[in-house]
Amino acid sequence: MKLYHSPMSPFVRKVMVLLFETGQLSDVEIVPVTTTPITPMDGLLAKNPLAKIPALERNDGATLYDSRVICAFLDARAGDKLYPLGARKWETLTLEATADGILDAAVSITYEGRVRPKEKQWDGWTDAQWSKVIGGCSAINTRWMSHLSGPLDMGQVSVACALAYLDFRHDARGWREGNDALSAWYEDFSGRESMQMTAPPAG
Numbered sequence: 001m002k003l004y005h006s007p008m009s010p011f012v013r014k015v016m017v018l019l020f021e022t023g024q025l026s027d028v029e030i031v032p033v034t035t036t037p038i039t040p041m042d043g044l045l046a047k048n049p050l051a052k053i054p055a056l057e058r059n060d061g062a063t064l065y066d067s068r069v070i071c072a073f074l075d076a077r078a079g080d081k082l083y084p085l086g087a088r089k090w091e092t093l094t095l096e097a098t099a100d101g102i103l104d105a106a107v108s109i110t111y112e113g114r115v116r117p118k119e120k121q122w123d124g125w126t127d128a129q130w131s132k133v134i135g136g137c138s139a140i141n142t143r144w145m146s147h148l149s150g151p152l153d154m155g156q157v158s159v160a161c162a163l164a165y166l167d168f169r170h171d172a173r174g175w176r177e178g179n180d181a182l183s184a185w186y187e188d189f190s191g192r193e194s195m196q197m198t199a200p201p202a203g
Contacts, residue, residue, distance in 0.1 A: 001028045001059060002030075002056070003055075004048075004056075004057070005030045005031060006034065010168075011053070011067040014067045015054050015056070016198040017195065017198055018075060020194035020197060021081070021194050022082065028056075031057075033053050047065070048063065050065065052065065054070055055070075056070045071096075082153050083154055088150075092154055093155075095147060095148075095156075099140075101132065106165055106169065109170065110169050112126050130170075134175065140179075148182075148185050159182075160186060163186045164190065
């Protein structure tokens with residue numbers, strides 16, 4: 001299998017953490033990709049019609065895309081380790097969706113500042129996206145700490161990757177304010193070897 005990959009992408013990082021935690025890293029060839037919404041990498045459209053990463057090219061089936069689809073596939077391949085069965089499964093999926101929503105908003109802010117021409121940037125858009133980030137963090141801090149403190153699952157991985165991206169790209173905005181329990185949990189979780197090994201390069 002081939003994983004189309006950028007170390008800067010938090011959605012790719014989710015997949016990499018899962019591969020690490022489920023012992024599947026050696027089963028996947030990492031294919032470096034440099035792409036943006038307005039300048040997709042040549043050839044990426046053939047793998048994902050949306051020209052986004054991650055994309056997982058399989059040996060015996062269609063290429064998979066969207067991090068949640070890829071993670072679900074790889075976890076099933078490993079014996080359902082990070083998507084638990086029973087009632088907790090739906091909590092895990094909801095927590096993963098919340099984390100991905102935080103990332104969607106945070107990545108949008110990044111693109112607004114890095115890709116959109118300066119004269120076309122809109123502070124109102126950025127502020128609205130950040131309110132989604134803070135709303136998601138507050139909801140997790142208020143409602144989901146008992147889940148985050150439970151057995152390892154994809155909800156935890158997704159939240160950790162989302163918070164890491166906030167630190168990486170938007171640290172000055174201060175997501176930790178008012179989210180003390182979530183901040184303390186993240187400081188502990190980010191010490192896991194899978195998180196350390198998948199951290200984006202500085203800069």
